[in-house]
Amino acid sequence: MKKKAYVLLSAAFVTAFGLSLAGCMPVASPVTGIIFTEVKYGFMATTATAATKEGKACAQTILGWVATGDASLTAAKAAGGITTVSHVDHTAKNILGIVADYCTIVKGS
Numbered sequence: 001m002k003k004k005a006y007v008l009l010s011a012a013f014v015t016a017f018g019l020s021l022a023g024c025m026p027v028a029s030p031v032t033g034i035i036f037t038e039v040k041y042g043f044m045a046t047t048a049t050a051a052t053k054e055g056k057a058c059a060q061t062i063l064g065w066v067a068t069g070d071a072s073l074t075a076a077k078a079a080g081g082i083t084t085v086s087h088v089d090h091t092a093k094n095i096l097g098i099v100a101d102y103c104t105i106v107k108g109s
Helices: 002-021 073-080
Strands: 036-045 053-062 067-068 085-095 100-108
Touching: 053 073, 073 085, 073 100
Parallel strands: none
Antiparallel strands: 036 085, 053 067, 053 100, 085 100
16 A cells, blocks of 8 residues: 555656656747747837947856846847947847746947
């Protein structure tokens, strides 16, 4: 009887662990591929027309368990030395739900 309970408990643990890995890593994107996603999409435009500089800021995640980085508009502006924003784009990349990158790209002057 103890052996049967141990087997059931082990099977429940393995199942719960397996389900925790399946599809748990979302990355903001207008479209998503199950195996691979790599998209670039527009987010915002202003009335400023001059776009002589570009700044990029990114964040990364592994298995949806650990996430690092600063993909904020402020970080992207600082990276490009931008004071007046012309437009903002984003990129999203996801490989098998294992590794993902999300970047904010700011253009302006």
